[in-house]
Amino acid sequence: MTSTGTFVYDGDCAFCTTCANFIERRIPTRARVVPWQFADLATLGLTEAECEEAVQWVGADGRRAAGPDAIGRLLGDSGPLWRVAGAVLRLPPVRLLAWPAYRWVARNRHRMPGGTAACALPQEARERLYGTTGRPGTT
Template sequence: MKPTFVYDGDCSFCTTCAQFIERRIPSHATVVPWQFADLDRLGLTLEQVEEAVQWVGTDGTVASGPDAIALLLRDAGRLWEVPGRALQLKPVGLLAWPAYRWIAGHRHLLPGGTAACSLPQAQRDKLYGTAAGQ
């Protein structure tokens, strides 16, 4: 199994970031929206994927938010490994999580974001129909 990086495919901001990853960051990971991922096979819950991006390593290691991003960067190697390792340093991590939570909470206001980005999945389901694959 390849490593997997899971993001919110209903969020335009998240999708734009995932497309950047696929074009520019040479990770071995499969980058997939959670709505099309087999969450059971990956060992992830709906609560986990709604809260933050997720990394599932080949060994089953699961990481969320900035920790997931750090592992994705490290997996890409070369110059990407440096910011990946930096993101895992304790002082950086103490700043990264609040920054990540702020971005996640305001992603609907960021470039590429839409009003749907700010809604929990249950509300999106009521407005737009049940999530794919669920």
């Protein structure tokens, strides 16, 4: 385990990499920002499947979070202004809205700025996450 948190993203996705580059350039954090393909997932207590489904946060204390919760934890470990944004993102009503928004972005990340066709989730992952209709919780 590291003395700081670790933020894990999909390094095969251009959109995710663009976002990670933004974090490294603009968000003052002590956290390691690393693609899951180059992370020691066993040491972090993560699986490939978890990392394919959402960004991950593993705190210095070993506590984990995924998706917008992971983003909130990363921001909470950053500079003062970003900490406020992280705290807001972790508020229950905001968190409730953040998950559907995160899933929509994940489903459409190949269409986002910086995204490419390679960013599209594999068909198996899309069906596992969103069912055959493409909407969460449906089959």
